[in-house]
Amino acid sequence: MKMQQNVIGRCSALPAGLSLTLFVWAPLLLIAAYSFFSSGVGAQVVYSPTLVTWKAVFRDRVPFLVLARTVEMTAISVATTALVGYIAALGLWNTQGRIRLLLFCGLIAPSWISYVVRTMSWMQILGDNGLVNSILMGAKVIHSPLHLLYTDFAVGVGMIHYLMPFMIINVFVALESVDRNVMHAARTLGAGHWHTFWSVIFPLTLPGLATGLLICTILTLGSYVTPLILGGPDTTYYSSLIYETFITELNWPLGAALVCVLLAVMGAGVLLYGKFVGFAGLTRRTEA
Amino acid sequence: MAERTSRFGDLLLRLALRGEHRVAMLSAGGQPQPGSVFRCETIMSTTKKSEIYRQGERLIGRFKDGDLSRREFLGRVGALAASCGVISGGAALAGVPGRAFAASAEPDSVRFDSWGGVAQKADEMLVMKPFSAKSGVSVREGSYGSMEEFLAKVQTSRPGDYNYFSLTNQMDYLRFCQLGYNVALDEKKIPRLSTISPDIVAAYKSASGGALCAVPTFLTVITIAYNNTRVTQGDVEREGANILLDSALKGHIAGEDNWFRRIWYGALQTGQNPNRITDIDAVWEKIRESRSVVFKYYQSGAEQMNLLGTGSAWLADAWGIRVYALKKQGRPISSFMPKGIAMSVGGLMPLKGSPIEPYYQIADLMLSPEVQFAKAVQYGFPPVIDPHLLQKTPELLQLPGFDPGGAHAGVIFPDARYWSENATAWQAQYRRVFIEA
Numbered sequence: 001m002k003m004q005q006n007v008i009g010r011c012s013a014l015p016a017g018l019s020l021t022l023f024v025w026a027p028l029l030l031i032a033a034y035s036f037f038s039s040g041v042g043a044q045v046v047y048s049p050t051l052v053t054w055k056a057v058f059r060d061r062v063p064f065l066v067l068a069r070t071v072e073m074t075a076i077s078v079a080t081t082a083l084v085g086y087i088a089a090l091g092l093w094n095t096q097g098r099i100r101l102l103l104f105c106g107l108i109a110p111s112w113i114s115y116v117v118r119t120m121s122w123m124q125i126l127g128d129n130g131l132v133n134s135i136l137m138g139a140k141v142i143h144s145p146l147h148l149l150y151t152d153f154a155v156g157v158g159m160i161h162y163l164m165p166f167m168i169i170n171v172f173v174a175l176e177s178v179d180r181n182v183m184h185a186a187r188t189l190g191a192g193h194w195h196t197f198w199s200v201i202f203p204l205t206l207p208g209l210a211t212g213l214l215i216c217t218i219l220t221l222g223s224y225v226t227p228l229i230l231g232g233p234d235t236t237y238y239s240s241l242i243y244e245t246f247i248t249e250l251n252w253p254l255g256a257a258l259v260c261v262l263l264a265v266m267g268a269g270v271l272l273y274g275k276f277v278g279f280a281g282l283t284r285r286t287e288a
Numbered sequence: 289m290a291e292r293t294s295r296f297g298d299l300l301l302r303l304a305l306r307g308e309h310r311v312a313m314l315s316a317g318g319q320p321q322p323g324s325v326f327r328c329e330t331i332m333s334t335t336k337k338s339e340i341y342r343q344g345e346r347l348i349g350r351f352k353d354g355d356l357s358r359r360e361f362l363g364r365v366g367a368l369a370a371s372c373g374v375i376s377g378g379a380a381l382a383g384v385p386g387r388a389f390a391a392s393a394e395p396d397s398v399r400f401d402s403w404g405g406v407a408q409k410a411d412e413m414l415v416m417k418p419f420s421a422k423s424g425v426s427v428r429e430g431s432y433g434s435m436e437e438f439l440a441k442v443q444t445s446r447p448g449d450y451n452y453f454s455l456t457n458q459m460d461y462l463r464f465c466q467l468g469y470n471v472a473l474d475e476k477k478i479p480r481l482s483t484i485s486p487d488i489v490a491a492y493k494s495a496s497g498g499a500l501c502a503v504p505t506f507l508t509v510i511t512i513a514y515n516n517t518r519v520t521q522g523d524v525e526r527e528g529a530n531i532l533l534d535s536a537l538k539g540h541i542a543g544e545d546n547w548f549r550r551i552w553y554g555a556l557q558t559g560q561n562p563n564r565i566t567d568i569d570a571v572w573e574k575i576r577e578s579r580s581v582v583f584k585y586y587q588s589g590a591e592q593m594n595l596l597g598t599g600s601a602w603l604a605d606a607w608g609i610r611v612y613a614l615k616k617q618g619r620p621i622s623s624f625m626p627k628g629i630a631m632s633v634g635g636l637m638p639l640k641g642s643p644i645e646p647y648y649q650i651a652d653l654m655l656s657p658e659v660q661f662a663k664a665v666q667y668g669f670p671p672v673i674d675p676h677l678l679q680k681t682p683e684l685l686q687l688p689g690f691d692p693g694g695a696h697a698g699v700i701f702p703d704a705r706y707w708s709e710n711a712t713a714w715q716a717q718y719r720r721v722f723i724e725a
Contacts, residue, residue: 062723113305116659127598128599232585233583233584249715
């Protein structure tokens with residue numbers, strides 16, 4: 001019986017394992033394999049294994065400069081998203097009924113529009129003749145337009161706009177799992193609103209917040225469109241570098257090596273998450 | 289049993305038809321059209337098809353009537369199929385990759401890839417649709433964001449997936465030739481080729497060792513575009529290419545994020561011949577300098593038009609075709625061509641293994657004075673043919689890059705081999721200069 005259950009269990013995991021292998025691991029391994037080739041004349045890939053490409057990557061400080069800049073932008077964007085998103089999720093959690101439904105629709109509906117179009121909408125808001133400058137100049141706060149567009153600031157705003165739904169939903173789910181009786185108990189024992197939140201609610205929602213941080217970090221590190229549309233000369237990020245290497249320079253081995261470096265950084269982030277937060281929350285099973 | 293065998297017989301006949309198609313294509317030495325195996329009936333001669341069907345029908349009829357045993361029937365169907373080259377058809381069905389097959393001389397469709405947007409719209413309306421209407425060959429269209437992106441697609445595709453495409457300049461022409469995707473054209477089959485200025489044809493032939501492997505169909509020129517309510521013509525003419533570094537216009541200058549463009553302008557700004565740069569470090573310095581005054585490097589024509597059209601950019605190096613479009617929209621945009629500006633030769637190139645007869649027809653149509661004139665005044669593409677063949681309307685005379693005399697004075701045709709030899713190193717260094725500056 002037990003052996004039968006084991007076999008059934010393993011067989012039921014087969015489709016998932018096969019999908020992961022075919023659609024995740026196989027492409028990644030293929031990319032990693034390319035990093036051990038080199039680029040020849042006319043940007044043709046030379047299919048004989050070599051470490052030349054990896055040596056070129058580690059001898060050049062430029063990819064690591066760009067990676068550092070990308071990590072910095074990621075940290076700022078994700079931290080801001082977490083702060084604003086948590087507050088928004090808290091507000092959403094404290095609503096009920098129709099209002100909650102309307103707010104949820106307001107959160108999800110913009111996702112139905114193309115990501116590129118949503119990002120481009122910030123050009124009308126942050127541009128020299130955009131909404132922000134028009135309001136400030138109309139109110140005589142400034143006399144000449146602020147240069148907001150095509151800067152790191154614009155890229156950060158665009159990223160936060162994109163990440164917000166992911167953060168809010170993850171935090172909201174964590175808040176929903178908090179038993180409201182716990183809050184009442186804390187109040188009964190004399191805790192004020194702030195104390196109740198900080199000592200009771202916030203620790204219970206940390207796994208959800210951590211999951212939101214993980215997802216948003218992964219999305220930001222690999223973001224290409226937002227820096228391309230909203231960025232300027234000083235906003236070269238790692239994904240743009242990868243794109244340029246693959247598509248403009250047609251240097252597939254070098255591009256593959258850069259991808260592996262990014263994957264290693266992301267992997268390190270996931271391992272840190274696992275060490276401090278643990279993966280149990282991601283695979284939590286509800287008791288029947 | 290007879291019913292089952294009949295279906296099996298039909299299947300064998302189908303294989304035979306496909307095998308026949310493959311044999312025909314192999315002997316012609318071309319390549320298949322996508323999906324052509326399953327449309328072989330449209331390609332095989334009607335007589336041959338009728339013959340095979342008649343023999344097959346007769347066999348099935350005799351088997352159903354009891355004149356043939358099952359063994360005899362299967363044997364004769366097999367013999368019929370083998371005589372039609374079913375083995376090669378079977379191999380084809382097995383999907384053996386990478387083999388070059390004959391291009392059908394009478395395809396029912398061809399594929400054309402270009403830049404998309406206005407450029408491709410012009411070709412679609414003026415050339416492809418009339419060609420399809422006249423020849424019955426439909427044109428499937430695709431687009432690409434850059435020539436490198438298209439090259440990546442071609443390199444990872446099967447022969448025949450892509451047929452003809454728009455070349456941006458002679459460097460791309462050389463690259464495709466060096467990678468072996470070219471085919472030497474029979475110039476006699478393009479009567480209007482003789483109307484193209486010789487120096488334009490030479491820009492291609494010199495890159496491919498004398499043979500012509502693509503037909504020049506348009507010119508592109510990158511002018512300096514400026515908002516004439518913010519920048520005066522006098523300033524632009526006085527400073528020339530160096531106006532793109534003017535610190536007084538800091539925060540209002542845009543540029544194209546393109547290594548070739550930036551290096552070409554850097555060469556002009558340092559007084560060097562762009563086709564023979566002797567001090568590349570000075571060019572990199574100019575590019576670093578430009579980064580301090582440019583607020584946005586655009587990557588597409590649409591973005592370029594947006595920057596100039598909305599007034600965000602007062603000055604930019606801009607594609608002539610986009611400047612022309614902005615002028616037609618009534619925007620206060622003027623253009624100036626400093627001495628030494630690059631004039632690129634765009635063209636239509638067939639990829640090796642593509643049907644060639646439709647290509648000759650399309651290319652010749654693209655060179656007709658009517659199409660060249662329409663593309664010039666409606667879309668802003670300077671014509672390649674002798675300007676004396678065109679009606680000198682005021683619109684045409686205002687076209688950036690159009691020289692009524694046909695001498696192309698003041699412009700330089702980029703040396704494809706020189707730029708190709710330095711492309712790899714300069715592309716990498718260009719990106720590094722941007723990041724480290």
